Amino acid sequence: MKTRNKPPFPGARRTTREHRINEEITAETVRLVGEKGAEVVPLSEALRRAREAGVDLVEIAQAPDMPVVKIIDYGKFKFEKTKKDKESRKKQKIIQVKEIKMGPKIDTGDFDRKVQLAQEFLNEGDNVKVTMRFKGREIAHTELGLEKLMEFKDRLEQVAIVEKMPSMEGRMMSMVLRPRGKNNPPKKSTPSSSVEPPQGSESTS
Secondary structure, eight states, X not given: OOXXXXXXXXXXXXXXXXXXXXXXXXXXXXXXXXXXXXXXXXXXXXXXXXXXXXSEEEEEEEOSSSEEEEEEOHHHHHHHHHHHHHXXXXXXXXXXXXXXXXXXXXXXXXXXXXXXXXXXXXXXXXXXEEEEEOOGGGGGGHHHHHHHHHXXXXXXXXXXXXXXXXXXXXXXXXXXXXXXXXXXXXXXOOOXXXXXXXXXXXXXX
């Protein structure tokens, strides 16, 4: 009959957690870190102190000679560490560039949906590249595409600022928007002036 492998000592439990605690620590002596510095003590002594304090003995680092431990509330320790890791990941967020494509003859419904999609990307912290594609004879009226791009920008004024103004790239005109941070509040609306064609394009009447 098969039997389960028992833990090497009473009270020990198999674990997959990042830090070993209490009886999971197996070294005979440990380096105990406290408010007054570090001291080398037998594991049994460190465990006794932790029990008296009503908290846990946590292995915070593995050194070549002996583990480094601390007497703390493991639940609180884990919560604080998880919180710090989460905040660190937020700061390290990789900004992606999401692209939205359309043509100068896009209908109102599709235009509205693309504006909404761009807003979702911006709210997630991503940049948005808006590309206007000109097919056939549409290339002769790039000013129509520019007007659409500027309208797109204006619709997102509350959540985005222009990272790259519209410019021609072959038969495409594109601009890049990035999320508007707290340090860049939207400006008060002013009467709009006439739109000038982007660099590299020619307006045809």
